[in-house]
Amino acid sequence: MPVLKADLAACQGYANCVIAAPDAYDLDDDGVVFLLKAEISDEDVPRVREAARSCPVSALTIEDA
Numbered sequence: 001m002p003v004l005k006a007d008l009a010a011c012q013g014y015a016n017c018v019i020a021a022p023d024a025y026d027l028d029d030d031g032v033v034f035l036l037k038a039e040i041s042d043e044d045v046p047r048v049r050e051a052a053r054s055c056p057v058s059a060l061t062i063e064d065a
Contacts, residue, residue, distance in 0.1 A: 001039045001040070001041070001042070001065050002039065002040050002042075002045055002048075002062045002063065002064055002065060003038060003039055003040075003062070003063050003064075003065050004024060004035050004037065004038060004039070004040060004048070004052075004060070004061075004062055005060070005061045005062070005063060006025075006033050006034070006035055006059055006060055006061075007058075007059040007060075007061075008032055008033070008059075010057050010058070010059035011032045011033045011055075011057065011059040012056070012057050012059075013027055013030075013031030013032060013033070014055065014056055014057070015027055016051070016054035016055055016056065017033060017051045017052060017054060017055055017060055018033075019051075019054075020047070020050060020051035020054050021044075021047055021048045021050075021051035023036060023037075023044075024036055024037060024040060024044070024048045024051065025051060025060070033059065033060070039065070040062070045062070048062065049062050
């Protein structure tokens with residue numbers, strides 16, 4: 001099952017990921033991304049991968065487990 005990763009130091013709080021996949025990503029009170037789940041189902045991979053790609057600073061990745 002694919003695993004979500006976030007580079008918290010790189011996150012600038014643009015929230016593109018939250019808009020594209022609100023079930024996988026959110027922002028904390030400081031405007032930094034946090035993951036709502038660590039693993040994603042195979043059927044959600046395309047949508048969540050596109051959300052990760054929408055990050056202007058490339059702070060998000062999806063790794064195959």
